[in-house]
Amino acid sequence: MRKLTARIDKYDYKLDLENQELIVKVLNGREVKVKLIAPKERYIKYMNWDNYELIMKYDGSRFWICIEFRRKVEQYNARSVLAIDVNFDNVTILIKNSRRVIKAKKFSFPLRKALCHRIWIERIQKRYPKQWKYIKGIREAIRKHGRKIRNIVYGSCHKIAEEMTNTALKYRSLIVVENLKNLRVNGKRNTRFNKKLSLWAYRKLLFYIEYGCLEKGIPSLSKM
Structure with missing residues (x-):
């Protein structure tokens, strides 16, 4: 079939x-x-x-x-603003209304674990510069580390986005994030920083946040 x-x-x-x-x-x-x-x-x-x-x-x-x-979405009247600061190790949120700061919270972003698996992949490829493309066992070892990277990045993004959107819904907040569109173009530095940057799933996190906003009836997030 x-x-x-x-x-x-x-x-x-x-x-x-x-x-x-x-x-x-x-x-x-x-x-x-x-x-x-x-x-x-x-x-x-x-x-x-x-x-x-x-x-x-x-x-x-x-x-x-x-x-x-x-489903039908009820009209959403925002009473506060939820600002998001995305870093390599953590994601910080700050909820504020016109008078005061209501809540501040930091979520850990376990991208260092993903970076370790990325380093292991590079070590394997460096140890077997030609063989890794053709030997099944070596390719499978690389795929194993690649799957772990994907699970860490996607899982953490999904979990953080779910908590953020639930918090925004609880406090009737409008979500605002910083605009990092050209970070990969303007932020190239040394090799170590570029490795971190390649694993920094900013766009994936935004995707899950936007998805959660649509699901919960929160207006689309804004970018500063």
Whole structure:
């Protein structure tokens, strides 16, 4: 069976999130029941949302399902500003209204762990300058460190963004971040700094924050 992707209208399937079941209508009035294996925390927050179009993909061995959810967002009246300062080791937030500072908090950003795995990759490539491209065991060792880097960066960005958006929703804050668009162009220095800069997932963090804002009905964040 070849790889394929299908879009299914909301009227052609039934979704039961409580029992993690998906029933899809196929030809001749038949129905196919699919068991969803996503973690409960991934879908429990969409229990009261309306489901729309569904995308089903077969990659040759497994089926992947993407469901579009929608809900009405209430008008958001901001009462304060949540400012974000992104650094290599930490992310600091400051919530302030017109009168005083309401809250300040610092989140640790474990990019030093990711940097260690990056250094290990470079050591392996330096030790086997030609062999690492062709020997399966060496390539797998490099991929292993690469996966750990990705998990550290993406996981920390997702966790920090989730806490930030929850805090902004609690204090009815408008999120403001510094504009670091040209940092990679203007910030090139020594080799060590450039290694840190390559792992600094500023754009990925912004993506998760914007995603959380859309999900919770917070107005789009602003850049200073």
